[in-house]
Amino acid sequence: MKRSSLSNSPADRQPEIHQILAILHKWGIHTLGQLAALDKEQLGARLGPEAIRMWERANGQSNRVLKLVRPPESFEESFEFENEIETAEPLLFMLRRFLEQLAVRLSAIYLVAKELTLRITFAGKHNYERVFKIPQPTNDVDLLFRMLHTHLENFKSEHPIIAVALSAQPIKPAREQFGLFETTLRNPNQLYESLARLTAFLGADRVGTPVLEETHRPDAFRMEPFTWHGLPAHPIDKMSMPRPALRRFRPAAPASVLLDEDTPAHVRGVDSCGKVVRQHGPYLSSGNWWDEKWWTRAEWDLQLEDESLIRCHESEGTWNIDGIYD
Structure with a gap:
């Protein structure tokens, strides 16, 4: 055998x-x-x-080691109000207590909160849930409370509140070593708190990081939520030949252009006005012809009689000055 x-x-x-x-x-x-x-x-x-x-x-002579498996611990606090509430003060009072209890429990096992989930139950069993991403995980009660308070300042509901719950997602404290020329935010939580206030005042579509669109259309971009990845060191490039820089006007300045055989001969704008002595163009560009956002434009580089250099463009019969060359 x-x-x-x-x-x-x-x-x-x-x-x-x-x-x-x-x-x-x-x-x-x-x-x-x-x-x-x-x-x-x-x-x-x-x-x-x-x-x-x-x-x-x-014969009962065999020993087997018992392996203890701890059940996952839930870091959640909840409370049901005896009476329906319609103001923010009782809600903020309970959230402050929740944060203090969660901070004590997390600190006891050397963890910090990386995410908070707020759940509010309204009369009629309507629920509201919001997840708060903490940029730098922490157990700072004051900082976490300001984050919740900032969000609830502009929160409105048609129904009274009957219950509230707050849960925390734990994580081990981060330890990160940066390079000699790398930098980090001095106070990430304060930055994101400021961004949250700006988002509450201006709207989510007006706060973030501008990202260039995949198109040839000038100044086309979209807004994405702000994230910080540090500033890595970049090697110093070799000195390149100097060239004129275009100082763009945003938005582009409207102008009136006199044409001579489809060529600009005179420009009249707010800051630029005069006879055209030299020109290069037109530089034609277009895009998005497959949907309702199609566009087309013709760009010109013009030198006026006062020796100023400008860039202007024509789109759908309208002229605008994009900027002036330094």
Whole structure:
């Protein structure tokens, strides 16, 4: 009979155990008492180490280490109001208590909160839920409370509140080592608190990081939520030849342009006015012809009689000055 090593896992030993049981049944061994009455040495010599382990378990001589599995701990606080509330003061009072209790529980096991989830139950069983991402995980009660308070300052509801719950997602405190020329935010939480206030006043579509669109249309961009990834050090590029820089006007300044055989001959604008002595163009560009956001424009670089250099463009019969070259 093939003998297995002691390092095999229980799943790998199952076929061998079934084979040993079949042999024991042929010997007339059907109970634990009958197995325990056999000679240990003789059993091991005939059936191998696995049979010895079975004999030790039958005689109560086998020790198995108990592995403790802790259930996942829930960091959540909730409260049901006896009377319906319609003002923010009782709600803020309870949220402050929740944060203090959660901070104590998290600090006791050396964890910090990386995310808060606020759940509000209204009369009529309507629910509201909001997740707050904490830029730098912390247990600072004052800082977390200001974040909730800022959000609730502009929160409105048609129904009174009957219950509130607050849960925290724990994480180990972050430890990060930066390079010699890398920088980080001095106070990330204060920055994101300011961004939250600006978002409450201006709207989410007006606060964030501008990202260029995948198009040739000048100044086309979209707003994305602000994220901080640090400022890595960049190698210093070699000195390049100087060239004129375009100082753009945002928005572009409206202008009136006199044409001579479809070529600009005179420009009149708020800051630029005069006869055109030299011109380069037109530089044609267009895009989004497949949907309702299609666009087309013709750009010109013009030198006026006062030696100023400007860039202007024409789109759908309207002229605008994009900027002036320094």
